[in-house]
Amino acid sequence: MADPSSYRPEPGQIPDSPGVYKFRDEHRRVIYVGKAKSLRQRLANYFQPLTSLHPRTATMVTTAASVEWTVVSTEVEALQLEYSWIKEFDPRFNVKYRDDKSYPYLAVTMNEEFPRVQVMRGHKKKGVRYFGPYAHAWAIRETVDLMLRVFPVRTCSAGVFRNAASAGRPCLLGYIDKCSAPCVGRVTPEEHRELAEEFSDFMAGRTGTYIRRLEKQMMIAAEDMEYEKAARLRDDVGALRRAMEKNAVVLADATDADLIALAEDELEAAVQIFHVRGGRVRGQRGWVTDKVEAVDTAGLVEHALQQLYGEETGEAVPKEVLVPALPEDADAVSAWLSGRRGSLVSLRVPQRGDKRSLMETVARNAQQALVLHKTRRASDLTTRSRALEEIAGALGLDSAPLRIECFDISHLQGEDVVASMVVFEDGLPRKSEYRRFQIKGFEGQDDVRSMHEVIGRRFRRYLAEKERTGEWVDGEVPAGDPEDDGRPKRFAYPPQLVVVDGGQPQVAAAQRALDELGIDDVAVCGLAKRLEEVWLPGDDDPVVLPRSSEGLYLLQRVRDTAHDFAIRYQRSKRSKRIRTGPLDAVPGLGETRKQALIKHFGSVKRLRQATIEQICEVPGMGRKTAEAVVATLARTVPAAPAVNMATGEILEDDVPSAALPGDAAGATMEDDGPPAPPAPAAHTAAGGIMEDDGDGAARPRANGTTSTTEKTEQDT
Numbered sequence: 001m002a003d004p005s006s007y008r009p010e011p012g013q014i015p016d017s018p019g020v021y022k023f024r025d026e027h028r029r030v031i032y033v034g035k036a037k038s039l040r041q042r043l044a045n046y047f048q049p050l051t052s053l054h055p056r057t058a059t060m061v062t063t064a065a066s067v068e069w070t071v072v073s074t075e076v077e078a079l080q081l082e083y084s085w086i087k088e089f090d091p092r093f094n095v096k097y098r099d100d101k102s103y104p105y106l107a108v109t110m111n112e113e114f115p116r117v118q119v120m121r122g123h124k125k126k127g128v129r130y131f132g133p134y135a136h137a138w139a140i141r142e143t144v145d146l147m148l149r150v151f152p153v154r155t156c157s158a159g160v161f162r163n164a165a166s167a168g169r170p171c172l173l174g175y176i177d178k179c180s181a182p183c184v185g186r187v188t189p190e191e192h193r194e195l196a197e198e199f200s201d202f203m204a205g206r207t208g209t210y211i212r213r214l215e216k217q218m219m220i221a222a223e224d225m226e227y228e229k230a231a232r233l234r235d236d237v238g239a240l241r242r243a244m245e246k247n248a249v250v251l252a253d254a255t256d257a258d259l260i261a262l263a264e265d266e267l268e269a270a271v272q273i274f275h276v277r278g279g280r281v282r283g284q285r286g287w288v289t290d291k292v293e294a295v296d297t298a299g300l301v302e303h304a305l306q307q308l309y310g311e312e313t314g315e316a317v318p319k320e321v322l323v324p325a326l327p328e329d330a331d332a333v334s335a336w337l338s339g340r341r342g343s344l345v346s347l348r349v350p351q352r353g354d355k356r357s358l359m360e361t362v363a364r365n366a367q368q369a370l371v372l373h374k375t376r377r378a379s380d381l382t383t384r385s386r387a388l389e390e391i392a393g394a395l396g397l398d399s400a401p402l403r404i405e406c407f408d409i410s411h412l413q414g415e416d417v418v419a420s421m422v423v424f425e426d427g428l429p430r431k432s433e434y435r436r437f438q439i440k441g442f443e444g445q446d447d448v449r450s451m452h453e454v455i456g457r458r459f460r461r462y463l464a465e466k467e468r469t470g471e472w473v474d475g476e477v478p479a480g481d482p483e484d485d486g487r488p489k490r491f492a493y494p495p496q497l498v499v500v501d502g503g504q505p506q507v508a509a510a511q512r513a514l515d516e517l518g519i520d521d522v523a524v525c526g527l528a529k530r531l532e533e534v535w536l537p538g539d540d541d542p543v544v545l546p547r548s549s550e551g552l553y554l555l556q557r558v559r560d561t562a563h564d565f566a567i568r569y570q571r572s573k574r575s576k577r578i579r580t581g582p583l584d585a586v587p588g589l590g591e592t593r594k595q596a597l598i599k600h601f602g603s604v605k606r607l608r609q610a611t612i613e614q615i616c617e618v619p620g621m622g623r624k625t626a627e628a629v630v631a632t633l634a635r636t637v638p639a640a641p642a643v644n645m646a647t648g649e650i651l652e653d654d655v656p657s658a659a660l661p662g663d664a665a666g667a668t669m670e671d672d673g674p675p676a677p678p679a680p681a682a683h684t685a686a687g688g689i690m691e692d693d694g695d696g697a698a699r700p701r702a703n704g705t706t707s708t709t710e711k712t713e714q715d716t
Contacts, residue, residue, distance in 0.1 A: 390551030
């Protein structure tokens with residue numbers, strides 16, 4: 001590990017001008033390439049104390065042994081040179097999008113004497129017009145088959161073309177009028193090229209001209225009573241319309257744009273691109289990348305633009321590029337794109353309208369791509385087996401931990417403190433055994449104490465289950481349990497490994513809880529987020545797994561699942577507390593009848609003024625419940641009326657309490673991310689979520705489902 005101060009340039013040596021810089025390691029390999037408006041200011045940021053640098057940046061500067069730079073005249077030149085060097089040196093610390101597949105394109109070989117329509121993959125060739133990319137090659141063939149009725153362009157290979165020319169007979173497509181048969185001279189090279197140009201124009205989005213022309217020819221043929229010709233033209237129009245329907249109109253006609261969206265987590269990012277030409281989505285593609293450098297969303301967007309357009313020119317670069325966040329040097333990137341296109345390119349973030357809606361669709365695709373990427377890795381048996389073996393080796397376990405339980409604590413400034421327990425068996429989540437806890441041993445914010453309480457409660461239930469089933473009887477076969485119905489028991493199965501979300505303090509608390517219960521056959525470790533290091537009880541130094549380790553990936557997935565599960569439960573408790581109103585104190589009054597009362601009377605204020613007889617008129621309300629409503633509302637003091645501070649006017653409170661938004665009820669934002677979407681009800685019979693009844697047990701409700709206000713979304 002090198003000391004950055006050993007190769008730090010003198011301040012006066014670094015020019016204060018745009019340029020590109022390279023960090024090299026001790027073997028002179030380029031490990032990082034970057035650009036800057038001011039080389040002096042940018043490079044100074046890398047030579048701060050290591051404790052103030054991002055962990056990935058600190059790793060890079062300690063791996064490097066020297067730095068050098070090249071001065072350029074403009075930021076656009078810096079952007080181009082950075083892209084060239086990244087392609088040339090392939091630095092290990094630069095973000096590199098790896099394409100998750102080789103996307104097929106519809107290609108028209110305009111560089112040949114008789115242009116050919118075909119499916120192409122790989123690098124693009126000069127003189128060939130490309131359309132797409134498409135998700136599947138069969139989608140291209142279906143589109144081409146429809147369009148050959150109107151544009152009978154050659155689709156055969158060079159060998160088939162030569163054989164047909166030497167034999168003097170066209171192929172089958174020539175006989176069924178889906179090829180103009182230039183191989184046997186039915187059309188001249190100029191006429192065939194004109195067909196290929198029209199085919200390309202139609203695929204580029206200029207569809208209206210050809211459809212209107214065919215419709216006009218169809219009407220003329222019908223007027224001349226050439227009904228067979230008119231029917232053929234009608235079928236041609238239908239074929240073109242079916243080809244157009246495969247790409248629905250999503251934006252205004254003649255709109256050419258690329259929409260780029262990102263989905264990211266701590267370690268990886270997925271990018272999705274929708275190619276819109278002529279207002280229609282003509283192609284879609286995506287990449288996944290490891291975030292090996294400290295980069296935010298804007299930086300990821302810039303890298304994606306370089307990857308996408310670094311080798312494109314002309315119309316391959318659209319007039320408009322829509323992104324989720326503008327790069328740091330947005331003007332320079334826009335100028336670079338304009339230079340590659342040869343005309344002005346607009347780079348912006350959509351704010352409203354159809355483009356904003358389509359951007360949200362692209363973002364959902366990116367999120368699904370990231371989830372699918374993780375799922376594919378997790379579902380691979382060989383990968384999971386290797387991950388478990390790596391964990392066992394790194395932690396010194398006797399065997400692979402086939403059952404892993406992970407615990408996490410979540411709260412909002414010390415309120416609604418909850419915990420989650422997720423279970424992974426054989427490297428896959430066992431959602432039916434997820435559990436959630438309320439911290440009841442104390443009040444306030446103390447993650448270490450909370451972890452100790454949760455681990456203790458979980459394993460006390462395990463010991464109680466062992467005692468109940470007679471597993472502690474030495475030398476005897478346990479007697480049959482009359483309550484044993486063959487279903488899995490709650491907390492009855494011990495894990496081989498307990499993972500806690502945190503570092504040394506949380507690990508020590510978990511181990512202390514196990515020691516107090518006399519449990520010595522369960523391993524404990526913690527995964528700290530800062531540097532993704534693994535902590536063991538009693539060790540002063542962490543276990544550092546390689547970034548490429550499948551074992552580290554599995555531990556991260558387990559930790560992240562527990563984190564998300566805890567946050568969802570904490571949010572549901574917070575929402576329930578915020579939504580609490582006067583009617584919640586009425587005994588025996590459920591959610592359905594609460595809503596019926598509010599709907600009938602319009603507001604809680606009017607309900608307070610109602611008599612018992614009037615309340616009984618509400619469908620489903622009996623006299624006993626009506627009396628309970630009146631008595632409860634009489635005991636609760638109504639809130640003070642709202643006052644307009646500008647005019648002093650007292651505002652009537654006729655707004656239904658159920659309709660108040662969270663902010664009006666005093667809701668606060670938490671720092672654990674954006675609010676989660678509404679979660680579906682979970683059924684225990686289908687492996688759903690159990691409730692914590694206060695003693696650590698998670699029990700289903702009597703009807704087998706969770707209540708409306710306590711729905712919890714399972715991680716997928």
